[in-house]
Amino acid sequence: MIRFDKANVTYKGGVSAMKDLDLEIGDGEFVVIVGLSGAGKSTLIRAINGLVPLTSGGLNVNGHDVPNLNAKGRRELRSEVGMIFQGFNLVDRTTVLNNVLMGRLHQVPLWRTLIGKYPEEDIQIAAKALDRVEILDRAYVRATNLSGGQRQRVGIARALAQEPKIVLADEPVASLDPPTSHVVMKYLQQISRDLGITTIVNLHFLDLATAYADRIIGLRDGELVFDGPGSDADEQTFRDIYGRSLTADDTMAKQAAL
Amino acid sequence: MSSMSASPPVQLPSKPRDTFKIVVSTVFVVLFGWSAISVDIKWSRLLEAPADMYRLFKAMYSDIPWDELSRLIGLMWDSIAMAWIGTLIAAVFAIPLSFLAAENLVGRPIAWVTRQVFNVLRAVPEVILALLFVPMFGLSPMAGVLAIGVGSIGSLGKLFYEIIENIDSGPIEATDAVGASRLQRLRWGVIPQVAPELTSFLLYRFEINIRASSVLGVVGAGGIGGVLADTVRFKEYGVAGLALIVVIVGTIVVDTISGAIRHRIVAGRTIDIGEAQKYVVDTGGLS
Numbered sequence: 172m173i174r175f176d177k178a179n180v181t182y183k184g185g186v187s188a189m190k191d192l193d194l195e196i197g198d199g200e201f202v203v204i205v206g207l208s209g210a211g212k213s214t215l216i217r218a219i220n221g222l223v224p225l226t227s228g229g230l231n232v233n234g235h236d237v238p239n240l241n242a243k244g245r246r247e248l249r250s251e252v253g254m255i256f257q258g259f260n261l262v263d264r265t266t267v268l269n270n271v272l273m274g275r276l277h278q279v280p281l282w283r284t285l286i287g288k289y290p291e292e293d294i295q296i297a298a299k300a301l302d303r304v305e306i307l308d309r310a311y312v313r314a315t316n317l318s319g320g321q322r323q324r325v326g327i328a329r330a331l332a333q334e335p336k337i338v339l340a341d342e343p344v345a346s347l348d349p350p351t352s353h354v355v356m357k358y359l360q361q362i363s364r365d366l367g368i369t370t371i372v373n374l375h376f377l378d379l380a381t382a383y384a385d386r387i388i389g390l391r392d393g394e395l396v397f398d399g400p401g402s403d404a405d406e407q408t409f410r411d412i413y414g415r416s417l418t419a420d421d422t423m424a425k426q427a428a429l
Numbered sequence: 430m431s432s433m434s435a436s437p438p439v440q441l442p443s444k445p446r447d448t449f450k451i452v453v454s455t456v457f458v459v460l461f462g463w464s465a466i467s468v469d470i471k472w473s474r475l476l477e478a479p480a481d482m483y484r485l486f487k488a489m490y491s492d493i494p495w496d497e498l499s500r501l502i503g504l505m506w507d508s509i510a511m512a513w514i515g516t517l518i519a520a521v522f523a524i525p526l527s528f529l530a531a532e533n534l535v536g537r538p539i540a541w542v543t544r545q546v547f548n549v550l551r552a553v554p555e556v557i558l559a560l561l562f563v564p565m566f567g568l569s570p571m572a573g574v575l576a577i578g579v580g581s582i583g584s585l586g587k588l589f590y591e592i593i594e595n596i597d598s599g600p601i602e603a604t605d606a607v608g609a610s611r612l613q614r615l616r617w618g619v620i621p622q623v624a625p626e627l628t629s630f631l632l633y634r635f636e637i638n639i640r641a642s643s644v645l646g647v648v649g650a651g652g653i654g655g656v657l658a659d660t661v662r663f664k665e666y667g668v669a670g671l672a673l674i675v676v677i678v679g680t681i682v683v684d685t686i687s688g689a690i691r692h693r694i695v696a697g698r699t700i701d702i703g704e705a706q707k708y709v710v711d712t713g714g715l716s
């Protein structure tokens with residue numbers, strides 16, 4: 172379970188990206204966060220695994236008291252939380268398998284990770300993760316040689332190899348075309364359902380959000396302005412979140428048609 | 430297209446004068462003139478040079494002492510080995526230090542201090558180092574190896590940290606996000622990104638160091654340079670000429686091999702995985 176308690180994040184320049192956030196996300200939920208660019212979506216996601224520190228307030232993630240963790244505790248927390256990035260963040264010059272094995276770094280003895288000699292069980296876990304996103308045949312190919320959609324599937328496999336309780340995805344489809352976006356979203360949804368992983372996804376496109384989310388959270392200027400099931404979110408809701416009427420830019424289907 | 434050329438000509442803004450270029454060229458010419466006067470070069474001697482060259486060339490190559498060849502090749506091999514060992518010694522120090530000089534991996538103060546170490550090391554020429562090491566280690570290749578090793582740390586370190594500072598921060602963020610430790614982040618977030626370039630620059634430095642190590646023999650630090658110096662001094666031009674050929678051919682051969690390896694490292698290996706599609710796979714190396 173994830174619980175924010177009057178949580179605030181103010182960046183060095185003085186920008187307040189999270190304002191008195193009270194939010195609870197239960198185990199196994201599939202949550203989509205929507206909001207304009209700069210609304211604080213990435214800040215919220217990154218606070219959960221401690222990449223962005225809270226300025227004040229409380230945050231508990233699976234029993235970890237995030238604001239008060241030391242370096243070791245923070246690594247422990249991060250090892251339980253998988254993360255998927257807009258830019259994939261793969262190491263291009265090494266193999267797909269080595270990228271996925273990075274998800275095992277916390278579990279494997281340090282010396283083994285340094286010489287790249289992972290135990291057979293861990294290689295199996297990585298292989299199963301690759302198999303789940305149907306890209307196992309590319310295991311020994313360099314990551315550079317994959318298409319965007321394939322790269323993001325490797326990103327998902329890396330997160331899965333952590334055997335995480337939570338997966339965070341920060342605009343995972345923003346660099347992909349519409350059909351590929353749907354493929355990636357389906358994998359995320361399937362994984363959440365099959366493995367009971369709590370999944371939190373930042374999305375720019377509203378139609379994708381309503382299509383996949385069990386629960387939608389709307390942010391505006393660092394504040395929570397909507398929290399409810401995807402079915403409750405209508406045009407008016409999105410007008411509230413976006414502070415303007417919707418345009419073709421806001422939905423993928425219309426965007427693609429342009 | 431045709432409508433473009435048919436339209437009336439447009440007025441470009443007036444061309445800016447490239448003051449910087451003019452200043453640089455002037456400074457260049459002035460500096461050259463000033464240096465030429467102050468070092469008192471006897472330009473007239475240049476006219477006699479072709480004749481001198483011809484006499485020297487005749488002395489060297491009219492009667493080549495082939496029986497010396499295997500000894501000279503052995504000494505060239507020593508020079509190459511000195512260059513290689515020296516380069517590796519330099520790498521052992523330069524790689525860890527370069528991580529400490531990269532601002533994206535450590536704080537600014539640490540990076541600054543490490544860079545000053547590189548700057549000092551870079552400022553001392555290998556020959557000076559060899560002159561210092563010969564009294565310490567005797568007239569032996571050891572002095573040459575150490576001179577090359579210490580002398581290359583600075584320049585390798587500088588190249589290395591510049592490579593490290595140019596890497597993509599995404600993979601580093603990803604290693605942080607999986608809960609990796611600092612060493613693991615270095616191993617998997619940084620090294621795979623820089624290993625090919627680092628290896629390639631190491632080989633390039635080796636090629637430079639072969640030249641340095643041939644020279645170092647002149648001050649008694651081992652290798653073929655010593656023979657060159659001695660034979661010229663004692664006017665054994667035949668041996669000197671052959672030694673020169675050995676140095677040139679040896680250097681070119683090693684350069685060619687090393688260059689081919691560098692090319693292969695940076696390009697990666699391509700394999701065909703049966704889909705009419707070529708994939709570049711992991712080249713191993715340091716990564």
Ligand SMILES: Nc1ncnc2c1ncn2[C@@H]1O[C@H](COP(=O)(O)OP(=O)(O)O)[C@@H](O)[C@H]1O
Binds near residue numbers: 183210211212214
């Ligand atoms: N590292 C940072 N330093 C200063 N300001 C930041 C930083 N990261 C984000 N911000 C600011 O915080 C606000 C929220 O950013 P972000 O969480 O990235 O929004 P979103 O992901 O919804 O686009 C923005 O105004 C952004 O400019």
Ligand SMILES: [Mg+2]
Binds near residue numbers: 212213214342
């Ligand atoms: Mg963002």
